[in-house]
Structures are given as C-alpha cells and as structure tokens.
Amino acid sequence: MTTTTLAALVPLLPFLGASAGLLLGRTAPGFVRPLAVVPTLASLVLAAVVAVRQGGDQAINAATELTPTGSVPIELALHIDGFAALVAVLVGVVATCVQIYSTGYLREDPRYPSYAALVSLFTSAMLLVVYSGDLMVLLVGWEIMGICSYFLVGHYWETPEARAASIKAFLVTKLGDVPFLIGLFALATDAGSFRITKVLGTVASGGLDHPTLIALLLLAGVAGKSAQFPLHTWLPDAMAGPTPVSALIHAATMVAAGVYFIARLLPVFEASQAAMIVLAVMAAVTMIGSGLAALAQDDIKRVLAYSTIGQLGYMTGALAVADRGAAVFHLLSHGAFKALLFLAAGVIIHAAGTNSLAAMSRMSHLRDRVPDAFWTMTVALLALAAIPPFSGFFSKESVLGAAEHVATGHTEHAPGAAGWTVLIAGVVTALLTAAYAMRLWLLAFRGRGAEAPDHGRQPLTMTVVLWVLAVPSLAVGALAYRVLPDWFDGRDLAPTLTTSVLGTGMALIGGIVTYAAWRHTTSLAARVPLGAVAAHPEGDAAQVEAEAIASHAPVYGGVAYAPDPADPGRLLLGPLHRPAAVGFHLDEVYRALFVRPVQGGASLVRFLDREVVDTYVRGAGALPRWLGIAVRRAQTGNVQTYVSALLAGTVVLAVAAVLVAMGA
Amino acid sequence: MHLAYPAVLSALLFCTGLYGVLARRNAILVLMSVELMLNAVNLNLVAFDVWLSKTAEETLHSGQALTLFTITIAAAEIGIGLAIVLAVHRNRGTSDIDKLRDTAESHDTDGPDHDALTTGQAEKAEATA
Secondary structure (H helix, E strand, O other), X not given: OOHHHHHHHHHHHHHXXXXXXXXXXXXXXXXXXXXXXXXXXXXXXXXXXXXXHHOOOOOEEEXXXXXXXXXXXXXXXXXXOHHHHHHHHHHHHHHHHHHHHHHHHXXXXXXXXXXXXXXXXXXXXXXXXXXXXXXXXXHHHHHHHHHHHHHHHHHHOOOHHHHHHHHHHHHHHHHHHHHHHHHHHHHHHXXXXXXXXXHHHHHHOOOOOOHHHHHHHHHHHHHHHOOOOOOOOHHHHHHHOOXXXXXXXXXXXXXXXXXXXXXXXXXXXXXXXXXXXXXXXXXXXXXXXXXXXXXXXXXXXXXXXXXHHHHHHHHHHHHHOOOHHHHHHHHHHHHHHHHHHHHHHHHHHHHHOOOEHHHXXXXXXXXXXXXXXXHHHHHHHHHHOOOOOOHHHHHHHHHHHHHHHHHOOOOOOOOHHHHHHHHHHHHHHHHHHHHHHHHHHHHHHOOOOXXXXXXXXXXXXXXXXXXXXXXXXXXXXXXXXXXXXHHOOOOOOXXXXXXXXXXXXXXXXXXXXXXXXXXXXXXXXXXXXXXXXXXXXXXXXXXXXXXXXXXXXXXXXXXXXXXXXXXXXXXXXXXXXXXXXXXXXXXXXXXXXXXXXXXXXXXXXXXXXXXXXXXXXXXXXXXXXXXHHHHHOOOOXXXXXXXXXXXXXXXXXXXXXXXXXXXX | OOOXXXXXXXXXXXXXXXXXXXXXXXXXXHHHHHHHHHHHHHHHHHHHHHHHHHHOOOOOOHHHXXXXXXXXXXXXXXXXXXXXXXXXXXXXXXXXXXXXXXXXXXXXXXXXXXXXXXXXXXXXXXXXX
C-alpha cells in the first residue's frame, strides 16, 4: 500500500472501531474490549510505518476534492511532515496504553462500551487533526475532540462536580473556538485556500493582509484548547472525569493540539510581532501562575492538571520564540511522562481510596502497596522536574535554550522581549515545577500514620502500561535530541550549558527547599487527623475514584483545598496559599464577567416570554372564548325557540330568493 | 275544480300546523300540529299532480305516489313520537315542552362537571324521597 493510503487508514481505523463499539456495545458485550484496543493498536502500527516511510524527508502531500464548495475550496488533504508523523505516533502510543489501562480501570463499569467508543472516536479525531492538510478538515477533528472531551469529563454524571465540569469545559473551549473559526475564515480569505501548504506559501510571499488580527483570533482558540491563560480554568475541573481520560485527553494529546496547530502555522504567527509578544506573555503568566496553583492543590489529579497547564506554557513559550522544533520535542516527551503520571495517579487513588494528598500523607506503606506505580511515578516526576538524564530535561532545556538564543539577539524571527519573557518565566517555573513534584512525591509516598489499606494486586493491564510509558520518560530524551532535528526544521535541540546549569540548579533548589519545608511541617500531621477513604474499597478503580471525587468537597470544604497544616505547600506559599488553591479567583472573575450577565439575560428573556409573549397568546385565546360564551346563551333547551329561529331564517332566505329572482 | 281552492286550503292547514308547533305547550298537540303540516303538504302534492296530469300526455303520477310514501312515514313517525312522549310522561309526570329543557346551556359556569354534580344531587334527592 502507498504511504498515502496507510496515512488515510490511521484516523479511519479508530473511527470505525468507535462506530462498531457504539452499535454493538449492548448486543455483543464480548466484542467491546477487542473493538476498543485492536483498532487503536493497528492505527499505532500504521502511524509508525508512516513515520518510518516519511523519515523526516520532504512532506507528503495528497489532496482530493469531494465536491465544489463555493469560493474557497475545502479538500480532504494530508500534509505529513516530520512533526505530523511523530505526533501521530505519540497519539497512537498514548491512546493504546490508555485503552489497555481502561479495560482494567473500568472493568465493572456499566457504561464502559460507550466510554471506549468515545475514546476511540477521540483518538480518530486527534489523528485527523495531526494529519490534516486542510484547515477546515482540521477544524472538524478539533471540534469532535471537544465534544468527546465533554462526554468523557461527564462520565461520572451522577456526581454534580462532573456535570458542572463537563459543561464548563465545553463552554470555555467554545469561548475560544468562535474567534478561532473567524480567524480561520479570515486566514483563508487572505490566502485564498484552506490548504496549509498554500497558506504557508502565501505567508512566505508576504501576501497576508491582516497578520496580527488573524494571529490573535487563532490564539484565542489555541488558548481555549491548550488551556492557556486566561482560558485555562476548565482543565483543573476536567479532572472530575475518569483518570485514563485525564491522561489521554487532558494531558497528553488534546490539550497539545493547540500547540501543534501553532507549530504547523508558525510562519503566520511570525508575520506579526505583536502576536509573538502576546504569545510570550500568555506563556509566562500561564507557567508561573499554574506552578503556584499546583503547589497548593490537595487533589493529586489537580496538581497534575496545573502541571499540564504549566508544561503547555513551556510549549507556547517555545513557539513564542519561533522554535517549533523545541515545542514539539517538549510536546512529545511531556505526552509520554504526563500520561504516565496520570495513569500512575489512577493506580494510587485506587489503592489509597482517596484522591486527597492530605489523606495520603497520613497513610504509611502506600508505596509498598503499589510498587509499580511508585517506581514509574518517581521516574515521571523526575522527568517533569527536568532532572538529567530523564527526557523532560532535554526537551525543557531545548525550550530554554531557544529562549536564550532569542533573548541574546541571535535571530530575527522573534522579538528579543519575547525571548527574555519566556526565559525568565521558564527558569522560575523550573523551580516551581520541581517544588510541586517534590511535594506530590513526599505527600503521596512518604506518609506517616495508619497503614494504607491492602486491596491486593492491581490488575496487570493497569501496571504493564506504566512500564511501557516509563521507557520513553526514562531514556528517549538523550537519544531524541540528536535524532529529532532531522525530522524537524533541522535546528539544534542540544541543551546549552548556561541554561542547563541554571534550569537544573533551580530545579534542585526547588526540590531541596520543599524537602526542608516538609521536614519542618510533617510532625504536625499526626496532631491533625484528617481524611476520608472510599466506602467501597473492593470496587473497581473507577468506582473508587468517583466516590473520592464526590466526597472531597463535603469532607475538606472544597474540590481543591484541604485544611492541612502539615502541607509543605502552605508553608512555602504563605499568604498566597489560599488564592492559589482556588486558582487565583479567576473563576469568580469569570462569574462576574460572563456568568452573571448571561444569567441576567436569561432571566430577562424568561420575563419577556412569560409576561409579554404569553399575554398575546392568552389574548388570542380570550376572543374566541367570549364568542363561545355569547353563542352558548342561544341554547335555551326550548325546541320551539329553535324552530322559530329556523322559520325566521327560512322566510328571510325565501324573500331574498324571490327578490333575486325578480331582479330587484 | 280550480287549483286555487286546494292550494289555499293547504296553506291554511300549514299555517295552523305551524302555529301549533310554535305555540302549543303539550307535546301531543305539537305532534298533532306536525301531522297537520304534513297533510297540508300531501294535499298540495295531490292537487298539483292532478293539475299537471291534465296537460301531460303520459304521467307516472309521481306526486300521488310520493304522498303515499309520506303518509306511511308519517304513521311511523307519529308512532315513535307518541311512544317517546309516553315515556317522558311516565318518567317526569309531565309532557309540557317548556319543562323539558335538559339540553339548555347552564348559565353560571362552563364545563360538564357542574351539571353532573347537580344531576347527581337531584338523583340522590329523588332516592331519599
């Protein structure tokens, strides 16, 4: 088969798997698991074959126009360069791991068939986004991902948190998607085509008339999808979904789609200096803010969610300094280790029966209960904190190196101010990242108190994939930075000495300071008993997690907060702790700016409907009713009256007929 | 005999019957008035049939045939009518048309519930009496 055919099959197979899963889910439950895993695995193999055949050479382009669509044609187009080939492999790997993990994680869940089908559909949409060479087709995949995310976040729809989070995720991303759509139209109008190759050709020849406007409109959509400030608030709440969904959609792939989109169209953004500055500031605010917030979260998954936002900030930072190679390198390594972190967190939540770090810090021997999760999570946290020689170190250093390169004025692609902004924010975030990674590890695995409950071995499907994902987190980075430039733009991704020393030093400082703070506060833990565990510890992991999410707010007084004086984050953040725990009150700002006006408008509409429109309707009904009352009075029950009326009518008719006949 | 005599006679009969139907209170008298009107029509039919058959070459005497039909049907009608009046009289103790106003629309409220309620109360009152 030709490479083009193989590439077309890559998004198609999971789509067929999803359709079959949705159709057969109730009638043939035995086929659900194979239908979930096999198409995803097959498309991973095909994506790998496509990547090998493409080999980082000239981009593969193929297009077919199904039907003429008016002024700007929409084509089914493939555009596979080194970025697309490698990102597709990452999506395939993570999706396969998540599907295998889910068979264990949701093994007793009655809604597993629809869940697995939606994950397959999501995988298909993401692969479509990755391979598509046409912006409209890309948008189709983009929106399908959004709706899959909505359904999967609301998987535990019995809990109010999940319902609220799914609606919030959908609305906030849509807030960005509307400007995104307008931006795509504007871009296509300027370029005369939706094809990425033609758009890039137009940009190269300087044919773009409104670069700043287009870039800023597109940035809104990217900020929504990739959870960048100020549209990031949906991502921490989206952790109310099942852990595998958080791993696949809200950490490794979908949120990376925005970054990937900018990487594809980077010349469009480079055409506008203002857009690059905005991108850099957005990345800097996102990185530092999310680092502080992650340090104050109590829910283990929310810590990881804020960490995802911060790492996405690194990627947008790399794009702000016009180095898409570094951005996609970080995307790849982050996809691997963040998926691993989430899946390991799922195992830990199952074993501990709670998602609260405060409760975990009062359990001893938790790491002996889940040795696989302990070791792989340690690897992934080291990668997250960018400690050499783990993969996160190399990808993060390539970002910092690119920023330093721009800041010192070695390139004309990006403004120097953007370089400085990203560099300083990146170094500060390295400190914060190491601090919250250290806090997470200490609270989860170095707890003291009652022994953690023993639920026996975790399912094999859940532990094996952890080790599969640990391999790229552990080893690939050192190899990748030498190989990847051949696949990407050819720019050097090797870590530079200055930023390496600076970044690693900050990370070490962050880790050591957190450890010291933990030593200082951990003695308080025994004095303040705290915590609640799931009521059904023998249930499958999904049920335990749903109970943990549902009970967090009633037990601790908030989904993100726990009144735990033994938390080292509380000591480190000081007065910032309370605002950081609630995401710096951004939700309240949105409530005042958007939710309240919309609710006010809704009540106004309800008033108008009930008091104005209904009045007309009731008035229209009243007139016939009065007529009916008047006519009913004629019905007296006296037959002779009726006959008299009949006679009178007959006489009138007869006289009229006679008059007409006589021609009067 | 000139056509005017039977025509005037039948007009007088019809007006008498019409007056009876509209003005009499007793149901039996009303029925008798209906018979008068029917017979006025019969008289008309026969008279005009004879008048027409004088000029026509061949005739089927359809007017007289129709009269026979009318007489037959009137006999059946009066039988049923008298039976109904008899039944009503047995049931209500009267055959006064002015008092047989059950189909009248009640004045106070619309809706059948009210009527059902009042008839229910009336039946109960009858049962106790």
